[in-house]
Amino acid sequence: MEVTNTKYKNQGIHVISALFTVDKGITKILLIKRENEPYKNMWALTGGALYNDETLEEGMHREIKEKTGLENIFLKAFQNFSRVERSPVMRMIAVTYIGFIDIHKVTLLKQTEKTNNCDWFSIESLPALAYDHNEILEKALEELKESIFESDILKNLYPNGFTLPEIQKTYEAILEKELDRRNFRKKMLASHFIIDTLKTKKFEGNKPAKLYKFK
Amino acid sequence: MEVTNTKYKNQGIHVISALFTVDKGITKILLIKRENEPYKNMWALTGGALYNDETLEEGMHREIKEKTGLENIFLKAFQNFSRVERSPVMRMIAVTYIGFIDIHKVTLLKQTEKTNNCDWFSIESLPALAYDHNEILEKALEELKESIFESDILKNLYPNGFTLPEIQKTYEAILEKELDRRNFRKKMLASHFIIDTLKTKKFEGNKPAKLYKFK
């Protein structure tokens, strides 16, 4: 059916992810340099327009695949953004997600079919982003801090497992505060999200630490 | 800008609310009879297509106003639904909300400008609904049970205040289980969502109960 009523005509949906990592104690966000108008040459969150033949989740995973080469990223649904003027081109509603990525998996993939410029930016020093992406990112960070212990959203960060001192540093970077080592360990081990691999790995000290992984 | 790429052409957004009430211990949902195709003459949740000149929240409140006459309903954002074939007419994404309404405010408003047939249905005996609204309603009910103590979503239910025995019955109807009277009172009074009006009101017994209201 062709839409003729101008009240509804020419609407579209953006699927957008705030993809985070933590690298050496610094929380970073993956940004993609736009190659087309509008906002050409500006940095933006990962995403794009939804196609007619895919669900929101399918479209989001397609966009992430196209722009980073990564598949099967665990995503947490976040908010919708719908300011009328949020896109200068046509009416676009933004449906957003939050995810985490192992930084080492992306550095090799900066040149993908559709994108030849993506990079990690510390959340402390962000450029002005395309569209309303600064606002989306700011709210995503708040949500991240509130929900970080309630989900296994970090599971993509440690594909090869992690030690507790190592992942604690990641939590501290995200929450921007220090955590008690004993209480943190108790909480993580009680969560049943993680299991002991019976292997060890050295992190910062000389004594090897136990290696865990997400279920 | 005209959209020419068929991948994106003719997309639209539904804003949809599951509007609940509790009447004499029965949880009910407000349904609207559709007057137009598709799904003409079937019952549906409250909502419709988003206009180009309004945010999602504005569009949702407009739809509720048009279909029930009610304004300023407190809504909790819920999920998005995006199955490709969820609308037989064109590609529509559903953005959904959950709300509560005092049943006495709507019974007088069944005939509004755009709708001359709306009614409350017990969630125990629902008709087949238009679109994917049965699925949306089912998931909204689950969410409602999980979040009922975490928000003041019930505030529209008792515009004139409520007694604790009365609102406890409402919680029990929604949760489909009985609650301990002493623990319930402690929890409600500790929540600081509600304040004592210093008035009383009779509910089921002969002894008048204290009247409270939401802040």
Add this chain to the structure above:
DNA sequence: GCAAAAGTGTTGCCCCTACACCCATGT
């Protein structure tokens, strides 16, 4: 005075926080 619902406190359990010392390894 009796029926019917309103109103009230205490205990145990679990989760969370705060806090200090020994252990394993590399040099």
Add this chain to the structure above:
DNA sequence: ACATGGGTGTAGGGGCAACACTTTTGC
């Protein structure tokens, strides 16, 4: 042996669930 981070236990406080008796009112 010493330096460095890895690993562990306990005590107190707050929220939640289980449980029974007294109070107020209408009849």
